[in-house]
Amino acid sequence: MYFIHMIPGIRMTAPSPLSALTTRTTRLFTHLLERDLKKSGLRIGQLPVLQALQDGKALNQKALADFADIEQPGMTTLLARMERDGLIQRKPDPTDRRSTQVTLTPDGQRKSWNIVPIMEHLTDAALKGFTPLERDILVTLLERINNSLKEQL
Amino acid sequence: MYFIHMIPGIRMTAPSPLSALTTRTTRLFTHLLERDLKKSGLRIGQLPVLQALQDGKALNQKALADFADIEQPGMTTLLARMERDGLIQRKPDPTDRRSTQVTLTPDGQRKSWNIVPIMEHLTDAALKGFTPLERDILVTLLERINNSLKEQL
DNA sequence: ATGAAATACATAACATGTTATGTATTCGGA
DNA sequence: TCCGAATACATAACATGTTATGTATTTCAT
CATH class of the missing domain: 1.20.890 (cAMP-dependent Protein Kinase, Chain A)
Known part of the structure; x- marks a missing residue:
């Protein structure tokens, strides 16, 4: 049986600027994650793309934007940088000339591990x-x- | 007496990508806050500055950067935009020629409410x-x- | 009193995200 | 079948943040 007062440090507080608290937490996560990823030559924005494509899958840019939960133009510029850095490859979708198939390069694969x-x-x-x-x-x-x-x- | 299982929806989960959860929450907060601030002609990055200076205080840029928990160059560019938009005023600190005193304009004051x-x-x-x-x-x-x-x- | 270190600010280059908009292609209903 | 709507992507302009670096001023220890 668990009691809430067994949570260490629990105390009754005045309303807190909750968004400020989550924002600070997110910025700390981001900062530390960037620091740790640097050794592998990766950036935090690249994680969802590497995750989505890790098993060799090919997705188009809209699917990647949905997966990463960002807008399409943001994904376009992110993929441009990742292509520049040799992490991904883009090639036209033969079945839909509007669409682009995105895959990891061998280097992208390796770094994703x-x-x-x-x-x-x-x-x-x-x-x-x-x-x-x-x-x-x-x-x-x-x-x-x-x-x-x-x-x- | 409170029991933890009285928290609605509590369930035992596998480890979750915690940073992804806080990031999504922060982005939702940001999105909604931006939407609500738009009516007042304000942006989310401006909030700490408006808060710090609301009671007519004058602070220099370093103090504002510390308060907002961002780096100094970020505060410099933020204040340049806020000055451009007529929210703040900068004037040289007479006691330290390196330093700039930042205050809200009447418009900044009014909007901060x-x-x-x-x-x-x-x-x-x-x-x-x-x-x-x-x-x-x-x-x-x-x-x-x-x-x-x-x-x- | 002076020279090195610290401090305040600015600038450049960049990553990451947004909205607004344009272009090319595909889809679907009259 | 064909025309308007929807879809996929790109581009521009911008906000917000970072690191790296430079300049001017102030401080402090010798």
Whole structure:
């Protein structure tokens, strides 16, 4: 049986600038992730693309934008930089001349293997001292906020 | 007496890409906040500056950068845009010729009053259905993650 | 008192994202 | 079948942030 007051440090606070708190957390994650990815020559914006294409899949740019949850022009410029840096390849879709098939280069493939341990290490560091229950509570509460915010769209 | 299982929707999950969850939440906050601020002619990056100077205070750019938790060059360009848009004024510090005193213009002052209700409304929407206890738990857990991540810097 | 270090600001180059808009191709209904 | 709508991508302009670097001023230790 778990009691909420068993969560270390729990205290009753005044309303907090919640968006500022999530923003700071995200910027810390971003900063540390960029630092760790640097050794592999990767950038944080590239992660969703590398993840989506890791198993050799070919996707078009719209599908990648949807996967990464960014707009299409953002994906276009991201892929231009990744192509410039030799991480991906684009070739025309033979079945639809509007569309472009994107795949990882061998170098992109190789570098993508570094991502999982880096993410795991950082997540472990972030959740240091968390019980599995606390982690679940956090995820649940964040997802509830996410859903509430999506209703505002 | 509170039991953790009383938190609606609580369930035991596999480890989640926590940074992706906080990033999505932050981007939702940003998107909605930008939308609401647009009516007042404000942008999200301007909020810390308006907040720091709201009561007529004059701060130099370094102090504002520290307050906003961004680097100095980012604050320089932000203030250049805000000056261009008539929200702030810069004048040389008479006691230190390296330094610039930044103050809000009357227009900046006036617009800054719109911020608090907008933030409150969005926070209320985000925390819809949260008990005060749940809000406190979320803040506590996020602050613990923040502190753990800062140790990694 | 002076010279090295620290501080405040600016600028350049860049990554990452947005909205607005244009172009080419494909799809689907009259 | 053909024309208008939808789709895929590109480009421009911009906001927001970063690191690297330069310049001017101030501070501080010898």
